[in-house]
Amino acid sequence: MRAPIGIRISSRRKVLAISQAELARRAGISASYLNLIEANKRQVGGTLLRRIAKELDIDVGELTGESEHRLIHELEEAFADPVLAGVGLEAGAARALVATNPLLASAFVRLYRAYTAATANADAYAYRLRTDPLLSQLLHQVLSGITAVRSSAEILEEVADLGEDERRRFTGSIGRETRGLTAVARNLIGQFETASEGGRSALPRRELDDLIFANDNYFQGLEDAAGAIRAEIEAVGPFGEATLIDLLASRHDVTVHKGRIDGDEAGAYPAQYRYARETRTLWFQNTTTLATRQFQLTRLYCELSNPLAIASAIESPILTSPAARRLAQRALSSYFAGAVVFTYDDFLAAAEALRYDIDALRERYSASYEQVAHRLVTLRRPRAQGVPFGFLRSDPAGRLTKHFPLPGLLLPSTGHACPLWAIYGAFRSPESIMRQVVCFSDGSRYLFIARAITKRVAGFADQSLPVSVMLACDVLHADRTVYGAGLDLADRRADVPVGPACRLCTRAECTSRQEEALAPVSA
Amino acid sequence: MKSFPEEETGTEGDIVAIDVLIAEDEPSILEALDFILRRAGWSIGSVTDGEAVVEAVRRQRPRMLLLDVMLPKRSGFEVLKQIRATQDLKDLPVLVLTAKGQAQDRRIAEELRADAFVTKPYANAEVVSTVRRLLGDQVAKGG
Numbered sequence: 001m002r003a004p005i006g007i008r009i010s011s012r013r014k015v016l017a018i019s020q021a022e023l024a025r026r027a028g029i030s031a032s033y034l035n036l037i038e039a040n041k042r043q044v045g046g047t048l049l050r051r052i053a054k055e056l057d058i059d060v061g062e063l064t065g066e067s068e069h070r071l072i073h074e075l076e077e078a079f080a081d082p083v084l085a086g087v088g089l090e091a092g093a094a095r096a097l098v099a100t101n102p103l104l105a106s107a108f109v110r111l112y113r114a115y116t117a118a119t120a121n122a123d124a125y126a127y128r129l130r131t132d133p134l135l136s137q138l139l140h141q142v143l144s145g146i147t148a149v150r151s152s153a154e155i156l157e158e159v160a161d162l163g164e165d166e167r168r169r170f171t172g173s174i175g176r177e178t179r180g181l182t183a184v185a186r187n188l189i190g191q192f193e194t195a196s197e198g199g200r201s202a203l204p205r206r207e208l209d210d211l212i213f214a215n216d217n218y219f220q221g222l223e224d225a226a227g228a229i230r231a232e233i234e235a236v237g238p239f240g241e242a243t244l245i246d247l248l249a250s251r252h253d254v255t256v257h258k259g260r261i262d263g264d265e266a267g268a269y270p271a272q273y274r275y276a277r278e279t280r281t282l283w284f285q286n287t288t289t290l291a292t293r294q295f296q297l298t299r300l301y302c303e304l305s306n307p308l309a310i311a312s313a314i315e316s317p318i319l320t321s322p323a324a325r326r327l328a329q330r331a332l333s334s335y336f337a338g339a340v341v342f343t344y345d346d347f348l349a350a351a352e353a354l355r356y357d358i359d360a361l362r363e364r365y366s367a368s369y370e371q372v373a374h375r376l377v378t379l380r381r382p383r384a385q386g387v388p389f390g391f392l393r394s395d396p397a398g399r400l401t402k403h404f405p406l407p408g409l410l411l412p413s414t415g416h417a418c419p420l421w422a423i424y425g426a427f428r429s430p431e432s433i434m435r436q437v438v439c440f441s442d443g444s445r446y447l448f449i450a451r452a453i454t455k456r457v458a459g460f461a462d463q464s465l466p467v468s469v470m471l472a473c474d475v476l477h478a479d480r481t482v483y484g485a486g487l488d489l490a491d492r493r494a495d496v497p498v499g500p501a502c503r504l505c506t507r508a509e510c511t512s513r514q515e516e517a518l519a520p521v522s523a
Numbered sequence: 524m525k526s527f528p529e530e531e532t533g534t535e536g537d538i539v540a541i542d543v544l545i546a547e548d549e550p551s552i553l554e555a556l557d558f559i560l561r562r563a564g565w566s567i568g569s570v571t572d573g574e575a576v577v578e579a580v581r582r583q584r585p586r587m588l589l590l591d592v593m594l595p596k597r598s599g600f601e602v603l604k605q606i607r608a609t610q611d612l613k614d615l616p617v618l619v620l621t622a623k624g625q626a627q628d629r630r631i632a633e634e635l636r637a638d639a640f641v642t643k644p645y646a647n648a649e650v651v652s653t654v655r656r657l658l659g660d661q662v663a664k665g666g
Contacts, residue, residue, distance in 0.1 A: 140593060143622045147644040148551035154647045155558060166558070173551040 005049075006040035008063050012056045013038075026055045046382035061214070070213060070405065071105055072098050077412065078112035080504045091506070117203050138188050145181040149174050204324035209403075211318045211328055217404055218380035219335060225309035226339030229302060233340075240366070241290065244297035252304045254280045256297070258288075272455060275300060287456040291368035299337035310336060335378065341365060342375045348386050351376060356387060356481040358433075358449070358471075369453050370469050377404045377471070387480050390472040394423050396465065406472055409446055412501045420498045420512050423470035426450035430466055435483045437475060439495035441506050445475040449483050543654060544585035545569040546576045546602070547620070548595055556589065559647045560654060573597025577605060580612060587616040587657050589650075590637075592628050603635045616657040620645075 013023050024034040027048065036042040044052070053060045061067035075094035078084070098105045152170040156162065162170075230239065237243035248254040273296050275282045282300055284293055303310065313335075314328040342365055354360040361372045370393070379386030390406025398416045405411050417423060422436040430452040439445045450470035457464045478484035488494075499505025502515035542565035547553045553569055560567050568583045570576055573594035580588060588606070592599040599619060606612045619637040621628040629640055639653050 140622060143643050144549045144552065148549060148555060150644045151552060151555035151559070151647055155555060158647075159562070169554065170558075173554060177551050 004040045005044060005063055005065070006038045008065070009044075009052060009056065010038040012058055012063070016056060018055075023052070023055060027051045050382075059214070061216075066213075066216075068098055068102065071102065071109060073405075074109045074112070075105055076504060078109060081112070083115075113203065113206055135188075138184055141184045142181065142188070145177045145184065148177045149181070152177075204319075204321060204327045207319050207321075207324040208327050208331055209405075211314070211316055212331075212404060214316070214318060216380045217378050219313050219332065220381075222309055222313050222332065222336045223339050223344055223381070225306050226302070226336060227343065229305055230340050230343050232305070233301070239341075241294050241297060244294070244301055248282070248297065248301055248304075252280070252301070254282055254300065254304070257281055257283045259284075259286045285456070285458050287458060289368065289456065290366050291362070291371060294366055295337055295341060295368070295371055298340050299333050302336045302340060303333050306336075334374070338371060338375045338378065341367060341371065344379075344381060345384070347375060348379055348381075348384060351379065351386055352480075354482070355485075356483070358451075360482075369451055370467075373469050373471050387473050387477045392417065392423055392470045392472070394468045394470075396427060396467075398424060401467070406446075406474075409444070409472055409474075411472075412504070415501065417501050418498045418505065419502075419514055420496055421470070422448040422450035423468045426452040426468045426470070427466065430454055433483070435487075437478075437487060437489070437495050438498040439492065441497070441499060445492070445495060446472050447475055447478040447481070447483060447487075448472050449481075540584040540586070541566040541568045542586050542658060543567050543589055544576075544579055544583055544587075545589045546571075546573070546579075546594060546599070547589070547591045548572060548593075549591075552591075555647070556650065559651055560589075563651050563655070565654070565658070571595075573599065573602050576602045577609075577612070580606070580615065585615075587618065587638075587654065589618045589620065589654065591620045592622070592632070600631055600635060603632065603637060607636055618650075618653055618657055 010020075013020070020034055020038070021031045024031040027034070028051065029048065033042065037044045049063065050060055053063050056063075059067060061070075072094050075097065079089050079094055094105075097108070152173045155170050156167065156174075159166075233239055233243055233247060236247055245256045248256065271285070272288050272292055273282065273284045282297070284296075310329060310332050313332050314325055319325045319328055347361075347365075350364055351361060354364070356376065358369060358372050358376075361367070362369060365372070373389075373391060376386060377389050377391045380388075388406060389404075390409050390411055391402070391404040392400060392411060393402035394417070395401050398419075400412060400415065400417060403411050411417070421438070422434045425436070426432075426434045431454070432451065434448075434450045436448040436450070437445060438448055448470055449472075450468055452466050452468040454464050454466045473481065475489055478487070478489055497507060497510070499507055499510070502513050505513070507513075543560055545553060545556050545560070545567060547556060547569070548571045550571075553571065557567050557569060568579060568585060570579045571594075574596040576588070576590070576594075576597075579585075590599045590603060594602070603617060603619065606615060606617065616638045618639045618641060619632045620641055620643055621632060622643050629642075632640060638657055641650055641653055
């Protein structure tokens with residue numbers, strides 16, 4: 001359904017009124033080669049595509065159709081919202097709108113994002129009003145004050161034979177109560193101001209997604225900086241916990257502490273690790289795994305050694321709020337650390353050699369399942385790409401807490417995914433891999449690899465919240481992975497028929513449906 | 524409407540029975556309630572926390588109780604529950620003052636068999652007419 005790259009290049013070129021020869025010259029290729037590209041007779045990608053995109057003043061994503069694809073996904077999600085039920089949007093409406101009027105489609109998506117953020121805000125307010133003890137206390141004070149004022153005022157108005165003493169008493173009451181109300185009102189306004197600042201949590205997550213997407217989950221600047229840091233570490237000793245601790249102490253005056261914290265810092269809230277900026281102390285719980293320690297030591301070393309690398313990676317107009325930048329800062333410092341622990345070329349070679357066996361990679365890099373899965377998703381360097389994976393993480397309540405999209409695969413950006421997905425099945429057998437070949441109603445097929453992981457606890461009262469992490473790859477690439485082994489990938493009979501999420505799913509006959517499908521549903 | 528047992532409204536030596544006991548902790552509200560109810564012709568007693576209510580009811584023998592829900596020490600609901608569970612007090616007419624928007628409060632008060640509700644902020648006339656209604660047959664009976 002998508003227009004091929006060649007046609008996009010040629011139509012964009014015509015819009016800008018640049019001749020084929022001119023564009024070829026600027027891109028540094030021959031006119032006849034460009035002609036072949038525009039006729040879709042030659043593949044184009046990598047540096048050349050970026051050069052062409054630059055000359056055409058357009059994002060690479062727009063030329064490859066990825067931006068469009070994502071737009072369609074978001075639009076489909078929007079069209080499936082209950083608020084549009086009964087409007088009569090047909091299946092394919094999103095696709096049609098993106099094809100005929102991409103600007104309008106973008107505008108619609110932007111409005112829908114604003115709408116969902118606003119709805120989330122309203123819910124947060126309503127919840128706050130119902131449950132916030134301070135607000136209910138303030139409300140009580142307001143009602144009491146008004147009751148007293150109203151009652152006293154009525155006495156002053158309606159009782160004709162009021163004595164001077166009584167008149168003074170009730171006037172005094174009104175004065176006192178209204179002064180009290182003024183203070184309450186100020187307090188209340190203060191409450192709402194703080195509430196509205198904290199309430200904009202729906203958007204930062206989306207903005208971070210956009211940033212990751214715009215970079216195809218590959219940040220060259222961070223990869224370069226990571227290479228330098230890795231070399232710096234290895235100049236001192238072998239990469240690992242011991243060398244990192246030495247370097248943090250000698251270069252950044254950071255002390256690493258393991259075990260119980262005494263005194264003020266011994267919070268009731270248990271965590272795997274914590275960094276106290278004021279005392280430059282990195283603390284680990286005794287039971288923390290080597291993988292966690294190595295990763296967090298690396299992250300801290302990266303943040304302290306090259307803060308500019310992260311700062312410049314998040315320097316983007318996509319991130320519009322401090323909250324979004326904080327979120328991106330955190331996500332990209334993880335990326336940075338991942339790039340140091342798993343250096344790109346080495347990791348790609350190992351992944352290919354080990355056929356993407358996540359546990360074998362963990363063993364090789366002393367890393368956790370999630371760290372490896374995360375790094376696999378970032379193997380997107382032009383001309384040195386690994387198997388394209390999508391990534392999803394779910395909490396035990398089924399809510400998706402992290403996701404990296406995979407072109408073609410519709411991953412819901414919020415809420416729940418299809419209950420049949422392995423990401424949920426994995427919770428039933430924690431710490432073991434669950435693989436699944438799924439088929440969507442449009443016929444596309446994916447290999448899902450999921451595992452539920454638990455964190456170590458420091459006591460009976462310490463809650464270990466398991467998360468399930470899932471990688472998804474197109475069945476076409478499944479034979480490059482160890483997880484395709486033994487599966488007859490050509491045999492569709494064992495495919496699990498799934499959808500993206502009940503609301504967005506067109507399988508009317510599905511017995512696992514938990515929620516009605518909403519428009520648009522094909523007839 | 525519940526009627527207060529005859530023998531308890533009667534005169535028992537030196538006990539001076541009052542018409543309405545108000546349990547309300549906000550001084551300005553209490554002052555205004557006291558004023559309008561006295562002006563309507565009833566004798567009034569008052570307490571300002573939940574713990575004092577039951578004892579005051581026994582001592583002052585009110586013909587009805589005007590009970591605020593949000594009281595310090597013991598909530599109006601706890602007080603109402605105890606009154607309804609106490610043999611010699613269970614038929615005391617109780618008017619509960621709830622806050623506007625607190626539908627849940629009203630449901631609880633109904634379950635606890637409150638006789639009437641007035642929602643804050645109220646008009647004075649509303650309180651007076653509700654009190655009159657709760658005392659009404661008593662006035663007629665007692666003369």
